[in-house]
Amino acid sequence: MKKYLITGYAGFVGRHFVEYLDKNETDAVIKGLDIQKPDFSRDSYNNIHMDFEKIDLLDRDRVENIIFSFQPDYILHLASYSSVAFSWKEPIFSFQNNMNIYLNLLESIRKLNLPVRILSIGSSEGYGNVNEDLLPLTEAHIQKPVSPYAVARVSQEMISKVYVNGYGLDIVMTRSFHHIGPFQKDIFVIPSFARQLVEMKTNGNTSGELITGDTSFVRDFTDVRDVVGAYDLLLKKGKTGEIYNVCSGRGTSLSNVISNMTKILDLHIHTRVNEKLLRPSDNRIVIGSNEKIKRDIGWHNHISLEQSLADIIDYWRQNGSKCGDNQNGHA
Amino acid sequence: MKKYLITGYAGFVGRHFVEYLDKNETDAVIKGLDIQKPDFSRDSYNNIHMDFEKIDLLDRDRVENIIFSFQPDYILHLASYSSVAFSWKEPIFSFQNNMNIYLNLLESIRKLNLPVRILSIGSSEGYGNVNEDLLPLTEAHIQKPVSPYAVARVSQEMISKVYVNGYGLDIVMTRSFHHIGPFQKDIFVIPSFARQLVEMKTNGNTSGELITGDTSFVRDFTDVRDVVGAYDLLLKKGKTGEIYNVCSGRGTSLSNVISNMTKILDLHIHTRVNEKLLRPSDNRIVIGSNEKIKRDIGWHNHISLEQSLADIIDYWRQNGSKCGDNQNGHA
Numbered sequence: 001m002k003k004y005l006i007t008g009y010a011g012f013v014g015r016h017f018v019e020y021l022d023k024n025e026t027d028a029v030i031k032g033l034d035i036q037k038p039d040f041s042r043d044s045y046n047n048i049h050m051d052f053e054k055i056d057l058l059d060r061d062r063v064e065n066i067i068f069s070f071q072p073d074y075i076l077h078l079a080s081y082s083s084v085a086f087s088w089k090e091p092i093f094s095f096q097n098n099m100n101i102y103l104n105l106l107e108s109i110r111k112l113n114l115p116v117r118i119l120s121i122g123s124s125e126g127y128g129n130v131n132e133d134l135l136p137l138t139e140a141h142i143q144k145p146v147s148p149y150a151v152a153r154v155s156q157e158m159i160s161k162v163y164v165n166g167y168g169l170d171i172v173m174t175r176s177f178h179h180i181g182p183f184q185k186d187i188f189v190i191p192s193f194a195r196q197l198v199e200m201k202t203n204g205n206t207s208g209e210l211i212t213g214d215t216s217f218v219r220d221f222t223d224v225r226d227v228v229g230a231y232d233l234l235l236k237k238g239k240t241g242e243i244y245n246v247c248s249g250r251g252t253s254l255s256n257v258i259s260n261m262t263k264i265l266d267l268h269i270h271t272r273v274n275e276k277l278l279r280p281s282d283n284r285i286v287i288g289s290n291e292k293i294k295r296d297i298g299w300h301n302h303i304s305l306e307q308s309l310a311d312i313i314d315y316w317r318q319n320g321s322k323c324g325d326n327q328n329g330h331a
Numbered sequence: 332m333k334k335y336l337i338t339g340y341a342g343f344v345g346r347h348f349v350e351y352l353d354k355n356e357t358d359a360v361i362k363g364l365d366i367q368k369p370d371f372s373r374d375s376y377n378n379i380h381m382d383f384e385k386i387d388l389l390d391r392d393r394v395e396n397i398i399f400s401f402q403p404d405y406i407l408h409l410a411s412y413s414s415v416a417f418s419w420k421e422p423i424f425s426f427q428n429n430m431n432i433y434l435n436l437l438e439s440i441r442k443l444n445l446p447v448r449i450l451s452i453g454s455s456e457g458y459g460n461v462n463e464d465l466l467p468l469t470e471a472h473i474q475k476p477v478s479p480y481a482v483a484r485v486s487q488e489m490i491s492k493v494y495v496n497g498y499g500l501d502i503v504m505t506r507s508f509h510h511i512g513p514f515q516k517d518i519f520v521i522p523s524f525a526r527q528l529v530e531m532k533t534n535g536n537t538s539g540e541l542i543t544g545d546t547s548f549v550r551d552f553t554d555v556r557d558v559v560g561a562y563d564l565l566l567k568k569g570k571t572g573e574i575y576n577v578c579s580g581r582g583t584s585l586s587n588v589i590s591n592m593t594k595i596l597d598l599h600i601h602t603r604v605n606e607k608l609l610r611p612s613d614n615r616i617v618i619g620s621n622e623k624i625k626r627d628i629g630w631h632n633h634i635s636l637e638q639s640l641a642d643i644i645d646y647w648r649q650n651g652s653k654c655g656d657n658q659n660g661h662a
Contacts, residue, residue: 091434091438100426107422145493148493150493151490155430155482155489158485166419166478
């Protein structure tokens with residue numbers, strides 16, 4: 001029996017991680033922490049034992065008490081305000097709810113001196129604006145964060161290394177690229193497109209207009225169900241103090257994603273750019289290398305982009321009125 | 332008339348900066364902020380107008396109000412818990428009182444939309460453990476912080492760049508190497524040695540034992556009076572968004588510093604290493620390049636190490652019973 005503490009439990013990735021454990025572990029015990037209640041319940045699962053506690057991770061005393069009582073084997077630290085756009089609006093709040101909550105968590109574990117393995121989720125946003133000649137990005141690429149969110153993520157990684165090398169904590173780090181899938185909230189770009197396209201179709205239209213930002217942007221999309229598999233494998237087999245890109249190794253433009261979805265829905269769409277959705281300091285092309293995670297722990301992504309998009313469309317067909325989740329994805 | 336807002340005003344560097352302005356400016360207006368009251372008073376100065384306000388910089392509302400009322404031309408952000416050793420003991424407190432206080436300051440200025448120039452003081456500690464072949468360190472050297480304090484300093488620099496490039500703030504950054512001089516508190520290594528050696532001499536001894544850490548460590552020491560000159564020049568002539576090493580470009584071992592001081596005092600000393608004072612993750616040799624600051628703004632350091640040490644000895648001769656200052660220096 002292994003005990004997992006999951007922060008950011010109520011989010012998009014947390015939900016998929018729980019589903020993954022339920023399918024792949026016979027006796028995992030999970031304690032979920034989040035500032036908001038999850039909208040999925042323990043009744044859906046067969047093999048795992050789940051418990052949830054509502055907490056603001058800035059409350060360090062409570063964090064420490066919870067960790068002490070639960071005595072986890074693994075901590076999957078998903079909690080994050082991961083919207084880049086939000087971080088530009090509220091940089092202090094974003095920083096505190098990325099970096100400071102994480103530092104609280106590490107400090108609790110240091111003080112309790114527990115032999116727990118921590119997986120620190122970071123972001124490809126830390127790489128910043130990269131020279132296209134250097135793609136795909138390996139972990140050796142120097143990080144130059146260009147948004148408040150990205151600064152917090154790089155800070156998180158730097159403090160992780162200090163806690164590994166200076167205090168002897170057992171931390172593995174990721175730089176996770178964009179992940180997509182069912183249940184992702186539509187404040188993020190792919191689910192937002194999916195919801196709008198499904199709405200057009202449901203309303204009986206065969207054609208329509210989609211308002212977008214710059215759809216020539218190329219991103220490295222991985223299905224969240226592959227991502228959570230990587231996280232569980234990293235908790236079990238990742239090397240202490242090491243950083244792993246979690247990505248597909250393949251770039252896809254947003255326009256390509258849109259045309260894939262319109263094909264599935266049999267819609268004819270023209271896109272119109274809203275200047276307000278253009279973000280000047282965004283990278284144009286981001287593609288990661290997943291050689292290290294493949295080599296070191298034998299992870300592979302299995303779900304094709306086409307399959308992901310089909311499942312996302314299905315999800316919005318069934319859940320068009322819900323508004324999804326704003327944490328733990330990447331806009 | 333130029334208005335200077337100085338955070339960390341009561342510290343070692345703040346005091347010297349005020350003296351510098353008093354000597355070099357006829358009509359500077361200064362507002363000092365610090366969490367503790369300065370132990371120097373406005374009566375000592377002839378040319379400048381000074382005012383002090385006691386404040387915890389984590390109190391963002393008060394920070395914003397003060398900045399709005401004062402409408403500074405320049406902000407010299409000296410405030411920092413700059414002890415590396417302390418940051419290992421209290422990483423959260425250290426991080427908050429380096430990074431979070433700075434983010435509060437930047438966010439206040441962004442919200443007020445003031446045309447103020449900010450000098451963000453950073454640290455050579457950000458460079459981490461460096462390959463000796465790469466000395467002296469230029470600003471192009473990649474930072475790999477190895478202590479909680481250093482992580483906070485690198486985070487401060489990263490967020491500065493985001494506020495320059497993303498929000499258009501006018502920020503110049505330093506990576507300041509070790510600075511020494513009168514009034515530095517004896518929790519730092521050079522004033523600690525000076526105080527102990529002066530005590531031996533005052534007690535009538537001609538020889539004695541000094542307990543040290545590893546005295547083979549080489550550091551780049553600059554007199555604080557040269558450092559504050561650099562800071563004023565950077566406020567006036569530094570390029571927005573640029574980072575400048577502030578250093579002498581010369582390395583000196585701690586054992587060399589000790590023998591210099593014993594020569595001045597005519598003492599015969601043997602040193603004994605206290606294992607507890609050895610810090611395993613410390614750099615052995617740190618020397619910076621000051622080519623950029625010389626080239627870009629015409630700064631030069633004028634005060635020799637021998638002169639600095641003589642002045643420090645003099646200071647401790649006159650102030651042996653006082654215990655100095657624990658901020659804004661580098662241990």
